Amino acid sequence: MKNRSTSLREEIEEMIAVGQLQPGHHLDETELATQFGVSRTPIREALIQLASMGIIDMRPRRGAQVATVSPQQLVEMFEVMAEFEAMCGRMAARRMSKSEMSDLEAAHLACKAASNTDDTDDYFYQNEVFHKLIYQGSHNEFLSTQAMNLHRRLRPYRRLQLRVRDRVKMSFHEHDQVVAAILAGDGEQAAQLLRGHIIIQGERFADLIASMNKLKAAH
Structure with a gap:
């Protein structure tokens, strides 16, 4: 309790x-x-x-x-998060049990339901469950803990990122490929997909900064 x-x-x-x-x-x-x-x-x-x-x-x-995070710090944190997720995905593809894979598929379906309703907040929470299952599926407690800590640190920005136009639909499509790679036991493919799923650069980063500025202006 x-x-x-x-x-x-x-x-x-x-x-x-x-x-x-x-x-x-x-x-x-x-x-x-x-x-x-x-x-x-x-x-x-x-x-x-x-x-x-x-x-x-x-x-x-x-x-x-x-805490205030500068744009440079934000890029650096997302870079590290992307590598954490890649490592978790690689290990999860090799180590997840059948029941853990079933849980991941169920979390993926919950993300799909949220995606179909365009409810970004619901998708945010279902998305958290999805990623946490991959961390746990790595069966590396130290890595899972570090990934979860940084995930929590980036929560406000991950949430904002989902509010960028079409990002939820794209995020779900990326999840779809990640699940397929993990279920197939393809660790390298899962790692590559998760790295790309998390990293923010170019237009996506510009959109995130614009969303942050818009939120500040509203307050």
Whole structure:
């Protein structure tokens, strides 16, 4: 069972992921405690957890604020994420059990249903399940943990990326190829496809930055 600080961390993390708390936003412990109806202690513990994940910055005498990521940092983080995903996919194609493959196919169908309704938020959550199953399917706990940590760090940006026109449909098509490669046991193909699925460059990066700027302007 989750303790209060962990559930608070997840709620605040979700607010950051959906853009309710923007990069650079100051996080006031007293305001958050009032908002969630708790004392400042679990709020402080939740903020420390978020700081350890790199999602917020905590500085002496300046308090906590949502971490700001530069375009260059964002590119670098997506580059590393792409390699993590490639490694997970390569191992998952060799190591996934039949039941794990069935779970992956079920998650893929859930992504399809969300894609067909054009519900980007629903697709975002189903997409998270899909990728987490690939991490776990690598049967390399260290790699899976590192991939999940960076995945969480990039949540706000992965979510924004899905709001770019036609990105959900393209993402599902890419998933389709990844699933086929994993089910066929083709680790190299799965790795190559997942690397391409995650990496952002050229037009996709420009679209992501434009989406970020548009969200900032709306706030």
